[in-house]
Amino acid sequence: MSRRLPEVGGVYIQMEDELASLVVVIGASQAGAKAMTATSGPGFSLMMEQLGLAIMTETPCVLVNVMRGGPSTGQPTKASQGDVMQAKWGAHGDYEIIALAPSSPQEFFDYTIEAFNLSETYRVPVIVLADERVAHMREKVVIPPEDEIKVVSRKKPSVPPEEYLPYGSEELIPPMACLGEGYRVHITGLTHNEKGYPDMSGDVHSKLIWRICNKIRSNAEKIWRYKVIGSERPEATIVVYGSAYRSAIRAFKEARREGLSVALLKIETVWPFPEKPLLDLSETSKGFIVVEMNTGQILREVQRVAGSSRVEFVSQLGGDLPDPRGILTKIRRVLDHA
């Protein structure tokens, strides 16, 4: 990107650290640019404070996190999916976030564009939650012609500058004037009123926080991306996201070859978590097999949503993709108990 961006009219800045990187991204976005940064492991932890600032100031931006083994320095250059809950809860305070998990270089490309579109639509930082396996994977990528790529930009105020209140809109997602466009703009991480000025009163805080949560929650069905592959009324369903999908789809194909009644739910937006397909599948599925490269993070979401269903877990730690044979064993276990 450092080489390519200047060639296409973009700007690439090497900052001194992760904190500064995300702060500069926020500033660039507030000045009207589309901006992103990328990191891995401890760098993501370092960015949590600035992530909170982007959420609170409702600044559209994209953050790529290539998950590796942690905590701390952990396993640089090895894969994990250990930051899924951090992506959701890593900054302090209440908020909602959007995170997309690619399983191939093609999806990495497509989801990064989608991440920008979602961030501009909902005025929220969007995380591309990748992992080392997909980041070090080389594969065919089809780049469509520029005019075929859907590009969404933030909604601008329709009122003249003298009538503009940065957060005065009754809409869940306020139109956004950028610095230098002639509008009065005040940006702060403090709880703020409709003018954008600090206001510590309880009702202002409550209204602000519910709005930044509800703009995602009430639009969750529009944001969700997922695919259900396989039987319409499966007895067992694999739940997977990110590069672990590449193992799960192999296990799924093997299971189908054996004549097993199995489906695969590929989650593409891990946040907000797509509850509906899981609820639908839990009507027929005797159980779920959750596959993750961690000790059980989306597992908790599945248990929360699928309630009384049997939930088996395939955990892969250490840096490799899960072994498809281990997934197949768990599929058989769910079906044997059906």
Add this chain to the structure above:
Amino acid sequence: MSRAEVVIAGFGGQGIMLAGYILGYAATIYDRKNAVQMESYGPEARGGAAKTELIISTEEIDYPIVEEPDILVVMSQEAYTRYHSKVKSNGTLIIDEDLVDLTPPPPPGVSVYKVPATRIAEALGRRIVANMVMLGALCAITKVVSPKAMEEAIKSRVPKGTEELNIKAFRAGYDFAIRLMRGEVD
């Protein structure tokens, strides 16, 4: 062959990664197949060892990890020691015969091809193109990618100004392997 698993291994500086990249590039861009290349870093990439894994397929590739290589190309003794036992029993092993001694022997059923890649490259003036000689041999022996696709990929992926030398090396490796298979050389 609908799914071919390829491992190319040697030591750092031989252009192992580039060889894998060019092979995958030829397969996807010019032969319109699918290919996935995984690069591993970490302990196995240090201490001079280099390895790249590729899967080439006419179908969509699900699991991107090489389980049992159909094709193993080795350009160092260490790489041979580490990977020789993993080749599929009817698989193909291609070695740089000046750099690799076949002890312990490869698994039974494996077809072995000895190519003096570094020597051929040196005769062309630059030992650095031994990787292209190996790609030529791999192409002729396994037919996993067409020679036309390989040449197009080499031309577009090697450093500017070195295209001719790299193509020459590729063709030298290709021709050697053809003669080897006909029994004209040993």
